[in-house]
Amino acid sequence: TALTFLSQSMATPFEKIRSGDTPRIAVMPNPIPDELFSIARPQRAEGRKRLISVGRLQPQKHYELLIETFAKVANDFEDWDLWIWGEGPERPMLTRRIAELDLSRRVFLPGSTQAAWHEMAAADAFVLSSRFEGMPVALMESMALGVPAVSFDCPSGPRELMRDGQDGLLIPPGDATALAAGLRRMLSDQALREELGVRGARSIRDRYSVAHILTIWDRLFAQLRLG
Structure with a gap:
């Protein structure tokens, strides 16, 4: 046994x-299902860029910290928005926090989606801010799609999915200052995003097909x- x-x-x-x-x-x-690897990322048109996260709106995901951290960098990246896909009990609190930070035109909670893979594929970067995970499927899927990712090095899973600086950016868990620095690095450097996206997709395909x-x-x- x-x-x-x-x-x-x-x-x-x-x-x-x-x-x-x-x-x-x-x-x-x-x-990772084979059909995910067949999804092509759309060609990015000029316009607003998307940093996304996908998960239930609950304390485990630490989305309040993510929103507050995005607020610290938002003025320096005026062409970026944060989209958090999912539904859950923290929606009222998160909606209030977004309004308090005057981010209603920059941070969106669009709810659940039946097309999560396509929303991920259309994003410019992915962020995981969880306090803990088992094995974060959304992070795996976004990397598999070639979306560059920033993740807290929370227990457990992210450290096994990515190597910091090689196929993703790992941030000390719960550290808002470090997360802000990681987001600045990711959002400011298109070449880094492209490199991490390619390497991340190759790594996930090799290990999780x-x-x-x-x-x-x-x-x-x-x-x-x-x-």
């Missing part, structure tokens, strides 16, 4: 207490038969 976990950071605590008679522990991420994840399962089953 085996216990499987979505990420290494989820598995590590169990590995530390594992004894000889406990099941094998394996990291088995969910794959259906074909690759199936080989990991095959390897585990073979080990269990031999064990």
